[in-house]
Amino acid sequence: MAKSDDTRQQILTAAIDEFSGRGISGARVDRIAKTAGVNISLLFRYFGNKAQLFDAAFEELAVRSIDVVPFDADDLAGYAGRLMDHYRRYPDIVRLSAWYQLERSADEMPRRVVESEKAKLDAIRDAQERGAISKEFSAEDILNLVLHVSIASTGVTPILSTAPRVFETSRDAAQAAVRTLVEPSAD
Template sequence: MARDSSATKARLLDAAFSEFAAYGIAGARVDRIAEAAQANKRLIYVYYGNKEQLFDAVLQRALETGAESVPFDAGDLPGYAGAVFDHLVAQPSLMRLVLWKQLERPGATDTEAESYRGKIAVVEEAQKAGRVDASLDPADVLTLVMGLSQAWFAAVGGPAAGGSDTGWAPDRLAGHRAAVVESVRRITTAP
């Protein structure tokens, strides 16, 4: 009976996501990843090469999942910011993974750079069409939208801080989201 390598790869990626989100690249241990995935440690090297390449695969999958779950919409940047916020609420470890990536590997991956270039071009088109305020550079608009969407998660005491009390009451969470959406609306609405 042949083994299902795709199921093993998925378990390894899931376990690696949790491990990298908790410990970063330097602190992550392939032994813990293999144990959590109920897989032979050797398979990490067979499928991914090394720990750094496994991190790359985890990050790539997270970026692809995010793009599928939260499609970019320059015609509704406040709604997009709210959707990014919701995505991070649903996956609190994602922001920790992103912060570890920024700390240990500053700069954009090719996938991230390509995604940002595409989004900037779409924002610029929306500005030219009068749907988004053109007084700011489109790259600055995108940076502000993304920064506001992620701000509460990266803030001291937010879920990415990893403390024991990282949950917010539903009404406070709704208030955070409303502040993000309204802030983006004010920044991006064409005069």
């Protein structure tokens, strides 16, 4: 099985590359097979069809992102900074997510992603109860705002605006924005 596991991974790596660049419709399965250096029929035997291969590629990167970027409700600015670093280092996950929203939004996110989100919301609510962060916004709104501030400099965002900003400056600004948004108000 060692050999086939390797082949599987080879296909997945090539698929991540192809799908993140071109999406599902734009991707070409023979190109993926060629990049992976495997026969095209293996691709279908292992992953079923093109859409399922995309799902596998997406889940791979999504789960990795969750595992690698630790969440901290008491330091949301720090979390935002870590997220931005991760996105800059692995731009594929952002693009893959974008394609996912556009071409697969009917489906549900992978289980691990859904679970992770629930845990984050619980942690935020707990931090609010303890008075560590502001209660002005709901936990859902806070998470939503933090995530969107964090992707604001990736350049794969559907806004009518020119090229993405210089990373360093907007990283500082994003962190400051998160801090401003969640700091406990005096009441």
